Amino acid sequence: MNSHTGRKSGGCPRSAACVLAWAFAWAGALSAAEASLFFSYRSFWPEFGAMAQFRDAGVDTVCIFAANTDNSLGQPYCKYPPVWRWFGTYDFESLNKQYDDVLAVNSNAQFICMVDLNTPVWLQRQLALQGHSAECESFTMLSCACANPAWRTATADYLAAVIKHMEARYGDRVKAYLLACGQTDEWMDYSRGMAGRAKTQAWQTWQKRHGQTEVPVPAYDRLDRAMFENNLRDPASERDVIDYARFTGDTVVDTVLDFVARTRALIPRHRQIGMFFGYILELTHARLVWAGHLEYERLYASPDIDFFISPGTYGDRPMGGGSGFMVPNGTRVLNGKGFLHEIDHRTPTYNVELDPYVSIGWMVPWKDQAETDAGLKREFALAIVNHASLWCFDMWGGVFKTPETMRVVARAKKVWDVYAALPLKGRAEVALVVDPQSARLVNDRSPIVGKIYQGTRNTLNRLGAPFEVYSFNDLPRADLSAVKLLVFPGTFELTAEKRTVLDRHVLKDGRSAVFVYAPGISDGKTLDPARVQALTGTPFKAPGVTEVARENWTAVYADAYAALTPQVLRRLAVRAGVTIYCDDAVPVYANERLVAIHMAKGGERTITLPKPCREVRELYTERVIPVADKKFRYTFAAPDTALFEMIP
Template sequence: MLHSCGLADEGASTRVPVRTARVRVIEGIPRLVINDQPVPARIFWGAPGRGVVPAGPVGQEIKFEFTALEDGEGRATLHLRFGSLPGFIFLDSVRIVDTETGEKLFSCDFESDADFAANWSVWPPDERNTVGRVSWRSDAGKDGTGCLAVRLQEPRNGRWPDFHIYSRPTLPIVQGRHYRVSLWLKADLERKVIIAIYRPGNPFVFLGGPPGPFPSQVRLAAQAGVNLVSFPIPMPWPRPGEKPEWTAVDTVCREVLDSNPNALLIPRIPMDPPAWWIAAHPDHAMKWDQPGQDRVPASVASSLYREEAAARLRELVVHLEQVWGDHVAGYHPCGQNTGEWFYEDTWGTALSDYSPATAEAWQRWLKSKYATDEALQQAWDNRTVRLNSVDLPTPQRRRSQPSGLLHRPRSEQDLIDFAEFQQEVMAECVCHFARAVREASAGRKLVVFFYGYTFEFGAIRNGPATSGHYGLEKVLQSPDIDILCSPISYWDRGLGGSAPAMSAAESVMRAGKLWLFEDDTRTYLAKDSRFPGWIDGADTLADSQSLLLRNTAEVALRHFGTWWMDLGATGWFDDPQLWKVMRSLQPLDQAMLTRGPPFTPDVAAVVDEKSIMHAAFGSDAVTRPLIYEVRRPLGRMGTPYGQYLLSDVFKGNVSAKMLVFLAAWRLSKEERTQLRRATEGRLKVWCYAPGYLTGGEDPKTAMKELTGFEVEEVKDTKAWAEPTERGRKLGLSQGFGVKQEIRPLFAVTDANSDEVLATYPNGKAAVVLRRLPDGPSLFVGVPHLTSELLRLAARQGGVHLFTEEDANIYANGPFIALHAAHDGVLAIDVGTDTNVWDYVTGESLGKGPRLSLAMKKGETRILVCQERIVATATDGGGAEE
């Protein structure tokens, strides 16, 4: 099976030039289409130019040779990176020799404390280095002599900086010359050390190093039919009057194609300006109310940054199209925090952005929205504010909770407006750069962006909106974006978990964009890593395969794209046994590509972006359990669910039988009426404070109109619900919620005893189930849901449950993917009396509707109903019957 543009697997090049690579909606499903041929969006992501050597408790001499890819211009330096595993590394006897002349270009034996100071430097050199310390040891080196001791510790702020050491004397490396490098290494724990020689500059140019895992993984991907390759490249950003340096860009592209001549390139492009630009334009750099940031990018509100960055981006894309265009499938611009277009340091305690550029943009935004001082004063209920002098909300104001965890209109409209402003500014920046790529590539290539982490940012202490990721609906309207992506959620991704999406992914798909999972699973080959999600990684080959099988089956059944990511650039996927998982799923991919129906699950989890603008500082007491953590019980309820924006429900784009409104706090009277009409006859789960925020109407009246329940605000009680006798009869066995007082909090006042399923500690009705003329409704006052409550609701709404116990289920077409949440026998109801097979083994499992499967926690199985479709054999063969 061919996965890229009709190209052959690894071997002699039969490459067809890439004329077009775009996403096109075919029969209601966004598809990756290359040269007019739909192909599975399956990609490998790795980082070229990263040589890796092992280090462990037994000291050893490391030797490697390389031929310089480019000229060092008398400025080359040797760099060593030690990963993100706390512990000690000992370094001694570093040599670099020209093999032709025998000339010793560099030599350091660390015979005294002065050797390091004379020959090496540490990066970062300032307070940003919270993890690494170097010292001289007199007796720990080779043959018991002196050596350099590097001590790594966990960072205080949870973020590992790019700690490394590099040689200070410049090395006279010459292009085409051959060199030998040797050094002695020892570590208290098994780890990988990255070694590379660079020519410093803007950007740094890789000259050589030991063999790295990137070429091997590119070849393994090709053997599994995956020719799409994504990888980072530098962004040349010269000073005024200087010309861009393309050497580093071309070197990286060449390395990819040397590894697989049939590769289709999707370079990842950094959009943050260089340090000299920030120094030259301090008013356009991001600013926080607290110190301690690892780095300072440009403010996305700065029109100067946007225009200059877009110019550099266009120039880069034009160069790549001219030199490598026949190989390029698309472009992925990245910026801000970890390149994912959320405000730098979002997960920290500081508030951004207090730069002068942002203050100016804020005034322009308010003038555009309100036009006159009188309109602003009325909206803010403040007769003193003026459009020409209004300042950014102070940090004290932004951390205030005048009305509790949800900001009220008018009295807190300045905070609501600023939240909306932050989303629009970020969304406009993303769309601006997308347009630059679209124009520079003549509209022929993919445009890829990280954005829209609707569910993931529910866990932010400062409030979800401080991320800037709640302008998704605006971004979805851009014609210049093909693919939106994120990592698999870092919540519930481990063995037994559901691997949820960070975004309202089904809304992304319904807008004609492709949603893509970055599968940065920590495999068993990355035990020494401390990247995000490391604690939920796999420690064995079998567990790695099970996680990858779960993840890739999910994206196939939801029609997502994915890339398998060597996040640490140390060979996380450098094992043919891992790539067997990708190959084994080719028949499933092909079936879903050619005849798979759209993913239309019976359950929809819904979030309203406008409501999120009201989430105050500290609102994670609500949004973390209700929007972030809720994906765990949703994933285990026994049937698939989709993730949507409320705007899609308004539009009639969500056909689910059961709608779970996680954040529907701010609705106008017209919207309330529209929502009731759009959901008529279907089960509604109204979570925490539905319809509470109004434009001056009585909140209780608005909530009654929306939900059908009479409510009252309750105080002096924890937001915790304990099942009633009625609730226990219907399947509730445990209490749930948050064991703290929160404001606001609501109870139902007009429920009879048969309707009340759970009560607050004060005895008032917290969870109420009622059948109304427009369908059944479940009111859940606490900001939390459980899998058993969701199953209870599903039964009331006529939703098919594949199982009545906790298990992670993904289903579409003839396929049902199961990932066990615990050990035991899982009773499955496939829904019909059809024949059922095990997709991976081809084994007949009997005839439905009911089956019993013995499974271990973390085990993944894929069932096929009606027709027998079998995984591709591990020897490269396969069958589809």
């Protein structure tokens, strides 16, 4: 083992010729999405000084959100006048100025055009006067608005007008369009199951289309409770609630697909379309089910959508946390979709004053420059390892204010330019499996909601080894040959077809499978706790964590989410033969060439690699460290993030 006090390599991480020669040596090719990645800047406000700093750091792509609406604080998103002024009436001078002002700062600027599809106040008032009531306000009541033909027509007209104008005036300067709507423009529905006339009619139509007997919209008191321990719904008596949850998501997704198809018809094929969607790992507090994101698989399968976006999780941002995407990364990769990682983390210099009366000081920032450097390097590394686009989101300004912060950005941009698009496969030997169909059974008001996926993901962030996130429906086509441990925290519904998938593709080859709380309790028709033992070999709610040897696989059952600590998961991973990169409870991201490790506490650590190599190069500092017997030693600052390239 060797100390990190090695030599410092000179110049760029790799020469262009070396990178090309090395990249062509690897099998496989970039997908269309990966070939058009973005390293970009975004702010709600026109922060021209920051734009100039990013221009000087080599960042020419800027996201512009010409919003017509207010944010969740009741403040206008945009400093410019609204574009959408009335039915068929648009202030394109305001739209032009937002783009032209950026071009005045950076003549090489290219754009991500974020289109605000939420309801302006005037449209809400006009549709209400026509008798549409709450079914015309999309920011909060998204599924209600999506069920309203009058809202969809007006909004589709506005979308088409903006796209046509942007194509005519800015053409190939536009790299992508983002369609934005719903709560915080992330296609989240906060109606919590509410239905007016239009949505009620849409529910009746949906039932007929699916060959079901027509039943009323479920009452609120039924939406807020569940038959089994107030956690899970019984399909025998609550099938209508489960189906209504699916209908709500379908209503949003159908609208998205319609808007996407309209946009695709107006733009050339190389122009990309993206959106925020698929937050199954993040949505808690009455949002897992009713926010509508559980139907993400339909969007991820759409040939018209090129990439998806999410902020880094809000649930694991402090030092030592693992961050992570809000969406199942493995699912989007299997569908050939790109991803844009939103780095909207607060630094000590971020602006908290939106006006003299409204402050966001409660949004806790990283504490100092050292945390800012380590945190930003963590977020950049997460994007680089996973071949993701990103934007540095300056929100209301000040986030990237210091020269030290901009030096981190500039260095990360150079590293990202070289490595982000290389066709490198993931190195995960651990898989977290999410199950959106089972999630429909969950009572959104249950305290287990935040533990199922967000809590389990945060625990895996401290495994000391990388993991990938798949959806249950991915299992037949995912390459699981390297996976030794799979974690199923929310597979409550196990139909005969799903059990066949497990038997054929997962429960074999000496793997370990971890199940939590009530796995397989539903067969899609009824609930029966005895099914837990049939699957795992352990009775329902047997206390603690139990391991049972099955035929060529090991079943692990945890009665409660709290029982799956980082230490327990590490022990299970070691027994399954998973490579533990670092013995500390720290996050690790890795592909077949790169390894990133984030630390809250500094000091010298031994790092174990999954394969032999001659040396590693730490890409933020360009230091080179020799490797012996797949191990090397590295001294981390406190806090720190290191991104290593394995050199054969």
